[in-house]
Amino acid sequence: MVLVINCGSSSLKFAVMDMAAQRPVLSGLADRLGLDEAVISFTHNGERVSHALPHPDHRAAMQALIDYLQAQGLMARIAAVGHRVVHGGEAFKASSLIDANVMAEIETCVRLAPLHNPAHLIGIRHALEFFPDLPQVAAFDTAFHQTMPEHAYLYAVPMELYREHGVRRYGFHGSSYRFALREAARILAKPAAELNLVCAHLGNGASVAAIRAGQSVDTSMGLTPLEGLVMGTRSGDIDPGLFSHLADDMDMSVQQTTAMLNQQSGLLGLSELSSDCRELEQAQAEGHAGARRALEKFCYQLAKHIAGQLVAAGKIDALIFTGGIGENSAWVRQRSIEWLAPLGFALDLAANQLCTRGQGGFIHAEGRVPVLVIHANEEWMIALDTAQLAHIS
Numbered sequence: 001m002v003l004v005i006n007c008g009s010s011s012l013k014f015a016v017m018d019m020a021a022q023r024p025v026l027s028g029l030a031d032r033l034g035l036d037e038a039v040i041s042f043t044h045n046g047e048r049v050s051h052a053l054p055h056p057d058h059r060a061a062m063q064a065l066i067d068y069l070q071a072q073g074l075m076a077r078i079a080a081v082g083h084r085v086v087h088g089g090e091a092f093k094a095s096s097l098i099d100a101n102v103m104a105e106i107e108t109c110v111r112l113a114p115l116h117n118p119a120h121l122i123g124i125r126h127a128l129e130f131f132p133d134l135p136q137v138a139a140f141d142t143a144f145h146q147t148m149p150e151h152a153y154l155y156a157v158p159m160e161l162y163r164e165h166g167v168r169r170y171g172f173h174g175s176s177y178r179f180a181l182r183e184a185a186r187i188l189a190k191p192a193a194e195l196n197l198v199c200a201h202l203g204n205g206a207s208v209a210a211i212r213a214g215q216s217v218d219t220s221m222g223l224t225p226l227e228g229l230v231m232g233t234r235s236g237d238i239d240p241g242l243f244s245h246l247a248d249d250m251d252m253s254v255q256q257t258t259a260m261l262n263q264q265s266g267l268l269g270l271s272e273l274s275s276d277c278r279e280l281e282q283a284q285a286e287g288h289a290g291a292r293r294a295l296e297k298f299c300y301q302l303a304k305h306i307a308g309q310l311v312a313a314g315k316i317d318a319l320i321f322t323g324g325i326g327e328n329s330a331w332v333r334q335r336s337i338e339w340l341a342p343l344g345f346a347l348d349l350a351a352n353q354l355c356t357r358g359q360g361g362f363i364h365a366e367g368r369v370p371v372l373v374i375h376a377n378e379e380w381m382i383a384l385d386t387a388q389l390a391h392i393s
């Protein structure tokens with residue numbers, strides 16, 4: 001079995017994957033770490049239990065996980081640990097077995113992901129302490145996009161910024177895209193290396209990627225996960241002139257504007273109600289103007305980015321929707337595909353309605369560009385990489 005860990009600044013997500021049975025046996029989340037009311041919850045055998053943590057920190061969360069694994073007789077069956085790491089810079093083109101060099105490289109990438117990588121390092125250090133004898137693997141969100149050509153990853157800024165400071169587009173959600181590619185190959189009965197796809201990962205964070213001959217050739221996120229689509233609380237594409245405008249007009253610092261673009265923008269900023277797509281759909285149905293405005297902008301921006309990624313992907317075998325919104329929101333899929341009608345896209349509306357709550361499948365109208373809904377499973381992809389690198393079955 002493989003333990004998959006996704007350690008954030010105030011959370012620790014985990015799953016234990018049974019590789020032989022190809023399913024999770026346990027999953028859970030320690031949340032609100034750093035606050036007094038930190039809790040940990042476990043979903044196991046169809047039941048969910050949760051309790052408060054004695055100390056609201058990552059170490060206590062990891063200890064509570066170990067205690068639970070021991071109590072359930074699972075501890076001895078864990079053969080390797082896989083860690084999600086957001087930023088691997090240009091150093092990592094694939095998942096890697098963790099050693100001192102890999103730790104140092106992840107540390108180097110802290111400057112590219114100051115919110116994420118420090119938390120991943122905390123998670124890895126605790127896991128090395130609690131599982132000193134097990135192989136541990138880092139799976140990077142950026143690694144899949146390292147195949148992007150120069151014209152896709154460069155910004156049109158002085159080259160020195162790229163050469164000296166690593167300023168370029170990296171892209172994220174790589175484990176989700178790799179899983180979607182794998183699933184698409186299975187469903188379309190075509191080798192992954194021969195597939196051209198445009199894939200939209202739509203969750204709280206959202207991006208679109210172009211895959212040509214099984215490799216990432218462009219994606220909507222850039223140096224950081226802020227670029228591209230409208231997201232739950234992130235603005236997506238913005239004119240960088242906004243920074244000096246707000247500094248002049250409102251005396252806002254670079255840090256304040258950056259925080260606003262990351263935490264108070266996107267669906268939340270536009271709707272003035274919520275960052276949650278499901279909530280906004282309900283509010284829209286009840287006539288909430290802000291919810292309607294936010295969802296319209298979300299779908300319009302998504303359609304424009306999908307159209308842009310078609311340039312990179314070429315003639316596609318399928319357009320894929322995945323992630324919490326991509327898998328569940330028939331409304332978002334329908335509205336964004338309506339914008340794409342001039343490019344040959346049309347949905348089978350009944351099939352589209354059926355794809356929700358884990359139900360995937362084809363949703364395009366007969367004779368049109370294939371559109372496929374795939375249930376995202378980044379943890380499984382991380383577990384597969386971990387099992388492979390650790391040579392366990």
Ligand code: AMP
Nearest residue numbers: 203204276277278279323324325328329
């Ligand atoms: P994720 O980050 O992948 O967990 O996705 C979270 C997003 O998926 C949130 O905006 C949710 O509101 C959205 N979502 C989940 N279920 C539904 C649903 N049935 N309809 C619309 N959006 C949904």
